[in-house]
Amino acid sequence: xxxxxxxxxxxxxxxxxxxxxxxxxxxxxxxxxxxxxxxxxxxxxxxxxxxxxxxxxxxxxxxxxxxxxxxxxxxxxxxxxxxxxxxxxxxxxxxxxxxxxxxxxxxxxxxxxxxxxxxxxxxxxxxxxxxxxxxxxxxxxxxxxxxxxxxxxxxxxxxxxxxxxxxxxxxxxxxxxxxxxxxxxxxxxxxxxxxxxxxxxxxxxxxxxxxxxxxxxxxxxxxxxxxxxxxxxxxxxxxxxxxxxxxxxxxxxxxxxxxxxxxxxxxxxxxxxxxxxxxxxxxxxxxxxxxxxxxxxxxxxxxxxxxxxxxxxxxxxxxxxxxxxxxxxxxxxxxxxxxxxxxxxxxxxxxxxxxxxxxxxxx
Amino acid sequence: xxxxxxxxxxxxxxxxxxxxxxxxxxxxxxxxxxxxxxxxxxxxxxxxxxxxxxxxxxxxxxxxxxxxxxxxxxxxxxxxxxxxxxxxxxxxxxxxxxxxxxxxxxxxxxxxxxxxxxxxxxxxxxxxxxxxxxxxxxxxxxxxxxxxxxxxxxxxxxxxxxxxxxxxxxxxxxxxxxxxxxxxxxxxxxxxxxxxxxxxxxxxxxxxxxxxxxxxxxxxxxxxxxxxxxxxxxxxxxxxxxxxxxxxxxxxxxxxxxxxxxxxx
Numbered sequence: 001x002x003x004x005x006x007x008x009x010x011x012x013x014x015x016x017x018x019x020x021x022x023x024x025x026x027x028x029x030x031x032x033x034x035x036x037x038x039x040x041x042x043x044x045x046x047x048x049x050x051x052x053x054x055x056x057x058x059x060x061x062x063x064x065x066x067x068x069x070x071x072x073x074x075x076x077x078x079x080x081x082x083x084x085x086x087x088x089x090x091x092x093x094x095x096x097x098x099x100x101x102x103x104x105x106x107x108x109x110x111x112x113x114x115x116x117x118x119x120x121x122x123x124x125x126x127x128x129x130x131x132x133x134x135x136x137x138x139x140x141x142x143x144x145x146x147x148x149x150x151x152x153x154x155x156x157x158x159x160x161x162x163x164x165x166x167x168x169x170x171x172x173x174x175x176x177x178x179x180x181x182x183x184x185x186x187x188x189x190x191x192x193x194x195x196x197x198x199x200x201x202x203x204x205x206x207x208x209x210x211x212x213x214x215x216x217x218x219x220x221x222x223x224x225x226x227x228x229x230x231x232x233x234x235x236x237x238x239x240x241x242x243x244x245x246x247x248x249x250x251x252x253x254x255x256x257x258x259x260x261x262x263x264x265x266x267x268x269x270x271x272x273x274x275x276x277x278x279x280x281x282x283x284x285x286x287x288x289x290x291x292x293x294x295x296x297x298x299x300x301x302x303x304x305x306x307x308x309x310x311x312x313x314x315x316x317x318x319x320x321x322x323x324x325x326x327x328x329x330x331x332x333x334x335x336x337x338x339x340x341x342x343x344x345x346x347x348x349x350x351x352x353x354x355x356x357x358x359x360x361x362x363x
Numbered sequence: 364x365x366x367x368x369x370x371x372x373x374x375x376x377x378x379x380x381x382x383x384x385x386x387x388x389x390x391x392x393x394x395x396x397x398x399x400x401x402x403x404x405x406x407x408x409x410x411x412x413x414x415x416x417x418x419x420x421x422x423x424x425x426x427x428x429x430x431x432x433x434x435x436x437x438x439x440x441x442x443x444x445x446x447x448x449x450x451x452x453x454x455x456x457x458x459x460x461x462x463x464x465x466x467x468x469x470x471x472x473x474x475x476x477x478x479x480x481x482x483x484x485x486x487x488x489x490x491x492x493x494x495x496x497x498x499x500x501x502x503x504x505x506x507x508x509x510x511x512x513x514x515x516x517x518x519x520x521x522x523x524x525x526x527x528x529x530x531x532x533x534x535x536x537x538x539x540x541x542x543x544x545x546x547x548x549x550x551x552x553x554x555x556x557x558x559x560x561x562x563x564x565x566x567x568x569x570x571x572x573x574x575x576x577x578x579x580x581x582x583x584x585x586x587x588x589x590x591x592x593x594x595x596x597x598x599x600x601x602x603x604x605x606x607x608x609x610x611x612x613x614x615x616x617x618x619x620x621x622x623x624x625x626x627x628x
Contacts, residue, residue, distance in 0.1 A: 020394055024401025031402065056549070086548045096544055138547045248568060248596050249557070259565055265557075298552045298603050 056087035062094060065211050083218075084211050090143035090220040091150070093208045104203070111204025114197060115139055115148075118180060125176050125191050127184030128321065129256065129264040129273040132201075135179065135281060137294050141208060143220025144293040144300075148205040150221030153214030168205070169198045178279035183324045184272070223289030228342070229306045233284065238314025241307045245296050254318065270318035272358040277323040277338075277345050284342040287312035317344045322357030330355040444513050446506075454505045457514065460498075466524040472579040476523035480567030482515035488594040495591060526574035529621030538618020541611060549606050554615065557599075562622055568596050577620030584612040 034040060060082050068081035086092035099105045099112075114121045116139055118131035133139055140148035155168040166174070176182045176190035183189070191197040212218060243252065249266040250256055256268035268274045280286045292308040293300055303311070323345070326333035330353055334346025344354045443458075447465075450456035457474070461467050465475035474482065488494040489503035506514070529535050540546075542562065545553035554562065557569045564571035572580065586592035587604035595601055604612065 016391070016394060016397070020397035021401045023394070023398035024405065027398055027402035028405045031406075088548055092548070096540070138545065138553075142547050245597060257566065259559060259563075265559070265565055296597055296599065297556060298550070298599050299597065300550060302602075 058087055058092055059085040059089065060092075062092060062211065081211075083213055088143075091147075091212050091218055093141045093147075093149050093212075094210065096139075099207065104207075107200050107203040108207040111200035111202070111207075112139060114201055115204060122176075122191065122197050123185075124187040125180070125182050125185045125189070125197070127181040127188075128268075128275065130180050130267055130275055132175065134267045135290065137297075140205070142294070144222075144224050145290070146222050147220060149209040149212045150218045152202075152205040152209035153212060153216070153218075154221070168202055169193060172198055172201055177324055179275045179281065181274075181276045181321045181324075183276070184321060223286060224293050226285070226288045226292045226305050226308050228285065229309055231306075233306075233309040233313040235310075235314050235317055237306075238310035238312070238317075241303070241311040242314050245303065245307075246311065249297070254315065269315045270320050270358070272321060274320050274358075276321035277343075277355050277357075278325055282316055282320065282343055282345065284309065284312045284316050284344075287316055313344075317349055317354070319352070319354060319356070319358045322355065326355070444510075444517055446510060446514060447517060451505075454502050457518075464524055465518050465521045467576045467579060469576060469578045470582045471576065473524065473575050474518040475521035476571050476574070477518060478564055478567065478571070479512075479515040479519040481564065481570045482518055483511050484567050485594075486511045486515070493594040523574055526621055526623050529617070534614040534617045535621065537611065537614040538616075541615050542618060546611070551603060551606050551611070554619075562619055572619040573622040575619055577616040580616035580619055581613055584616065585609075588612070 062084045065081045065084050068079045071078050072081065084092040099108050110121075115132040115136070118133075119126040119129065135146065136142070136148065137145040151171070152168065155171055156165050158164070159166045159171075161174070162170070170193075173190045173193070180190075242254075246269070250269050251266075253271075254269040255271055255273070256264050257266040259265050264273075275281050281290065288305075288308040291312055292303060292305065296302065322330075323333055323337060325337050330346050334355065338345040346353070346355050348354070445451070446454065447457045450459070457465075460471050461474050462471075465473060467473035485494060486499075486503045486506060489496060489499040490506075492500065503511075541551065542554040545551045545556075554572065557565060558572050559565050559569070562571060562573035583592060584600075584604045584607065587595060587600045588607070590601070593601065607615075
């Protein structure tokens with residue numbers, strides 16, 4: 001193209017390049033400045049774009065409840081305080097950072113610590129590697145995970161398990177006895193009635209339940225009922241479901257996972273360090289409900305009803321610590337305490353009578 | 364056939380513009396176009412250099428050893444595998460991107476302190492394509508199993524650089540809450556459940572998060588959410604990231620980036 005220019009092409013080309021680079025630098029600088037100033041975001045917002053994916057709002061927040069309460073107290077009754085309800089339609093417990101800094105708050109914090117690290121905080125009365133939080137997800141706040149805010153207002157109640165009235169303390173004592181297998185603990189029994197363990201735990205529950213009506217069966221209470229599949233359940237299928245979905249954390253032998261320091265991070269599901277035969281979780285229907293709503297952890301409701309039942313049956317077809325109520329034979333205990341329930345207690349599987357108890361020395 | 368073809372060229376010749384000059388002088392390229400080209404070139408090279416020369420840890424607490432390029436301690440240890448410091452004939456060195464101390468920068472992860480099993484699994488996933496990253500796919504396919512073991516072992520035992528101090532703020536607070544409690548109203552479990560009490564990681568599946576490069580953490584959460592990274596077991600992280608807002612992903616990334624190690628094992 002050398003022939004195109006008559007008046008000194010090189011100079012003109014160079015000049016143009018210099019101009020272009022200067023304009024280019026200005027363009028870059030301007031663009032960078034706009035980017036840094038967040039101007040694009042402002043423009044985007046101005047034309048109606050939404051940048052903040054805001055957390056879904058509560059249907060009836062705790063602040064609204066507090067405001068209504070205050071109105072009531074001041075005699076300006078405009079609105080009856082209602083139960084706080086989160087964006088997902090379930091009761092909204094107070095946030096963790098709302099625990100007050102006073103002696104009441106201290107008890108709440110102690111209760112919460114017992115709830116999440118039961119073995120560390122109640123050493124003498126825990127006989128396995130389980131903690132409250134293992135079955136009651138999110139430190140007892142999670143709906144459909146037997147939340148404490150639903151349990152708090154439900155006691156005292158008549159329980160067919162004990163054929164008597166249980167107070168909340170009695171009920172928690174049952175958890176220590178069965179789910180935390182207190183019979184194998186250093187003291188061999190749950191904390192005594194009136195113990196500070198119950199006082200702190202119940203204070204924690206009371207704090208969490210502020211605003212939840214008592215006596216009413218709240219949505220999200222207990223575990224959801226998963227209908228028993230028409231074809232029943234199958235242990236071989238359950239084993240496959242287990243290896244695919246559970247073994248990652250609970251280990252292929254169901255003995256849980258420990259960290260390098262030896263602390264249990266994911267609890268054992270059967271064997272001597274798991275819940276005993278008297279625990280509610282040892283019933284297949286109960287375990288299926290818990291699993292369906294909460295497992296795999298972080299993937300609620302990802303298993304089908306059939307899978308939940310199959311895998312629940314698989315877990316509960318393994319030997320675990322014996323039912324502490326058993327005084328005579330397993331058959332007698334099965335008759336007295338396990339009649340008509342969906343469990344393997346007292347049944348013989350592969351030549352082994354289930355219910356005789358997992359031997360700790362074999363661990 | 365040829366007869367039929369004969370007539371057409373005649374009409375085409377008529378259609379040719381007699382004024383057409385094949386050697387017409389080209390018009391100069393518009394100045395603005397060249398300017399845009401310059402601007403893009405500047406942007407591109409800044410971006411490229413930024414990736415090539417990873418940011419270094421500059422802020423640090425007084426009294427703690429600093430990791431700064433150029434200082435004598437910034438060289439990989441003498442006993443580091445050659446692949447770390449020099450690479451091989453076909454593969455560039457690990458340190459060229461992940462830093463002399465395996466500290467990473469920006470979107471390049473810190474490798475120091477990740478567990479051996481986790482690093483090996485990621486290399487295998489890069490090679491198989493279940494975790495996508497072109498550079499790492501190339502590197503991983505060039506490595507033999509013993510080399511992977513050696514590298515993973517080296518980085519697992521490497522001293523963990525001290526995390527940058529965090530300025531307390533909304534993000535850090537939100538990140539802490541997500542780590543300790545999650546946000547169950549959105550089905551986000553607490554990070555601590557699987558990644559460990561001080562985010563030190565657990566086994567081959569749950570990596571250490573404490574002190575990891577925040578931009579890297581954020582990029583991975585975005586990748587999980589967008590389906591670009593699919594090697595999380597049971598697609599756990601895909602699901603969790605999917606429920607997280609961009610702000611929450613940024614907040615936890617900032618939080619873990621600034622989280623100090625309790626003690627390097």
